[in-house]
Amino acid sequence: MGMTMAEKIIAAAAGVASVKPGDIHTVELDRLMSNDGTTHLTIDMYNKLKNPRIADVNKLVWIVDHNVPCDSVKTAASHKKMRDFAKEHGIQFYEGEGVCHQVMMERHVTSGELIFGADSHTCAYGAVGAFGTGVGCTDYLYAMVTGKSWLLVPETLKFNLTGKLNDGVYARDFILSIIGMIGANGANYMAMEFGGEGLKTLNMSDRICICNLCVEAGAKTALMEVDEITLDYLKAHGREPKHSFKSDEDAVFAKVYDIDLSTIKPIVAKPHFVDSVADAKECAGTKIDEAFLGSCNNGRIEDLRVGAAIIRGKKVHPLVRFLVVPASAEVYRQALAEGIIDTFMEAGAIVMNPNCSVCWGSCQGVIGEGETLISTGTRNFKGRAGHKDSFVYLASAATVTASAVKGEIATADMV
């Protein structure tokens, strides 16, 4: 019987010829990413071990991205603990370089790897055909100490893509549509795999956006077939694939969906659930107080270009704060070189340093009681961006930027 991409990666990491859904295997991890959301707790647990040790320090990447720059004395203590430990043990460490997943994509991840990240959006790495999955700090610590972990082999939902997205429709609209269709737990415990001719119309930025958000349908991981676009991206970043797995013709999928990309429309996810989706035009006119263009989901140069093209020569609405946060230092510098930062600043946007920002609602730009944010961030849960009685809509870079100009939810053709 054939295997899916997810099954092939687990089989390789477990050192066995084949695996099937439901099996539990001990696997060797290729890479272990952790950020400032939980690493301070991991270190505390590490220090309490009878025999603390790191299996292979070269697998570890630690990234301070959630509260950068530091916003409180308590955060400073957690950051210092992480910084000092990384230095003492020689762990690859980044601070201020960008949101962890963007930094990982730019500098570390390659096809066929099995990666644990102490962050739920680790599934983004499927954009280059790597099996990334989010874990907590106990799982992380176990893998850090042993180099291994246990994995239950997931079933796979397969999405065969045809056609191409229409002008003014983006990868964010596509993945929100999918999450709306299958629901917030529609892929719980499962892998989501994307392939087909339609995939070839999506660039690497689109692919990261799509894979990144799959955890919002509950997915354990997301995977995309490795093709020329993947190989070009890896080459441009100085890396080679580890494996270029494809699902076998006779692989067994839990369900197969055929999606024509040309049928996708601009979408928003309404408060307070990512699967609470609607046509963006249906929500047009909803007043907003803040707009956010950034995050590991939509803070890449391609997203900033989309926003800049819409806002060039226009102004941010006087009653709106528009936060623009490049996802990494590399993206920021590219945006500077292209004049995109100037464009946003001339329009009255607040341009911030690369970090998670208001996407996780504990640092920059938090919103107050009764306020409404439209965001390219990852989640719109109750209180996610600040006060428990505030409202978050999720949308594409285009819809967010158009809304910032209009002062209410709007699509790009409305400004």
Next chain:
Amino acid sequence: MGKIFKFQQDVDTDQIIASQYIIFPTIDEMKGHAFESLDPDFASQVQPGDYVVASENFGCGSSREQAPSVLKALGVQAVVAKSFARIFYRNAINIGLPVIVCKDLHDNVNAGDEMELSMQEGVVRVNGKEYACTKLPEYMQGILDQGGLIASLNE
């Protein structure tokens, strides 16, 4: 016996413990804020041995292990839900917090009801009625039985 604290479906980990608290230095400093947005009295009222009962997809969203950790630190005996999001489920087992799938319980009980759980028998008892639970796979029950994943590192 413990008291039931009842929650609905798609309770995400931001509701269990909000972002602004998870970077606090210790779980003890965070635990007073558990479920703050949904039930501001939860942390002050929950007693060791009490239960959280929820509907589908409990613990979706962020991978923050602080979510099961604050519940355990407050003495929650187990979380019983119709279904769990996978990262929360795995984290809970790893730290030794029992997570029990029971399809029929949520619709038939009220907040404040007294409940008894027998993991060995795979049943919960509330108001004189018994509800069958799904038993954990052997591998995961083994992790739970040894008090969590870290115990195996100290052997």
